[in-house]
Amino acid sequence: MANQETPSIGPAEASPIASGTTRPLLIGPPSGPVDPYPLRMSGPVISGFGRGSRELGIPTANLPVDSSITPWISDIPSGVYFGWASLLLPPTHPQYKPSSLPSSPENSWSIFPMVMSIGYNPFYKNTVRSAEVHLLKKFSEDFYGCAMRLLIMGYIRDEKDYAGLEALIADINFDCEVAKRSLEREDWRVTQLGDGGKFENEATQWLVRGLEENEKKAVEAAREEQKRKEEEGVGETKL
């Protein structure tokens, strides 16, 4: 289902992709994210158009685009971003793997690297702006309705239209490789709490903090909505 098996690319900093263009494999300086990053976003995982898994083989977990919760979202350019996601999976989920960062058992967040698109998906000509996150991890079960927090560390590229699906998939696979390599660098990791890592700070701690009241309410509302749709037998949801 998920598409972590990104193509193996050599050590060069720029590499050709299917479209014939080259672009950098590392984003940002070795010293870590540059202002205004890291940016924070949070919300329940909601459904999209169901195309990620079905058409692309790259599932994307959608978060509500709501400027009352995420004030910067209307000002940020549409495009492809990368960073870290923390996910509040139920302990029964096969990929439940609480982070080693200190958190209480009822707040056992699992942390994953991610790439995401914010925008209108010009290839599909969406009319509503969406925020869609692909986690660089293979999941054997979905996690609709779970709380997710994002620490967006940088910008990869503008969103594009494509002549065909293959070119879109190739670009997303390359984005995954860029995110993986960029986040592996010492001053871009978040899992170093206690090791004197750069993100032994408020931003990292936020990833594993207990849910705020407004986050709980949003998760509850999303679950109710999901339940309602399941009862109505709605297969695909338009955002």
Ligand SMILES: Cc1cc2nc3c(=O)[nH]c(=O)nc-3n(C[C@H](O)[C@H](O)[C@H](O)COP(=O)(O)O)c2cc1C
């Ligand atoms: C890293 C990443 C990059 C993307 N880049 C583009 C893009 O350049 N153009 C585009 O039309 N869609 C882009 N998408 C969005 C996909 O088209 C989208 O995930 C797909 O339509 C599935 O949407 P759904 O989950 O709503 O079904 C990107 C998605 C991701 C995760």
Ligand SMILES: Nc1ncnc2c1ncn2[C@@H]1O[C@H](COP(=O)(O)OP(=O)(O)O)[C@@H](O)[C@H]1O
């Ligand atoms: N690696 C992954 N990254 C993001 N979501 C994943 C991943 N693996 C499984 N999923 C699940 O798949 C769902 C997205 O699938 P997708 O086909 O894109 O449908 P939708 O259009 O409803 O978002 C996510 O909400 C999540 O529950």
